[in-house]
Amino acid sequence: MKEIKNRKALHEYYIEQKFEAGISLRGSEIKSIRAGKVNFKDSYARVKEGECWLMNFHISPWEKAAFFNHEAERPRRLLLHKHEIKRLKAKVDEQGMTLIPLEIYINEDGRCKLTLALAKGKKTYDKREVLQKKDQMRERERSLRQH
Secondary structure, eight states, X not given: OOEEEOHHHHHHEEEEEEEEEEEOOOHHHHHHHHTTOEEOTTOEEEEETTEEEEESOEEOOOGGGGGGOOOTTOOEEEEOOHHHHHHHHXXXXXXXXXXXXXXXXXXXXXXXXXXXXXXXXXXXXXXXXXXXXXXXXXXXHHHHHHO
């Protein structure tokens, strides 16, 4: 089970809740995902007309697909239950939260799954605080190892 993570998401957002969703893909897209040719940069999810869509998620075209290839950043439908979509829409609309992809992986059954997070954006000073705390922890561990 190979998983590809969105490492920048934890730096940019506070994660409130996680959801697992399936994705509606084409054949050349799944082959590119298995090869690890994805990019999470600026990707997000949106609820439109009772469906959840993944936007700006880059899956590189598969070299051997010829004219059956896919568009790299096309919107992709996320497969969630209706009650989950309603709950997500309410949280996004009321509390100003964002839906961001955290990781994409192939499960044991060979199906492609996406971990979607309900998140709130961090301010610049919050990001600096987190980095300072990490540096302090590293210094403590280094000093403990030396003594």
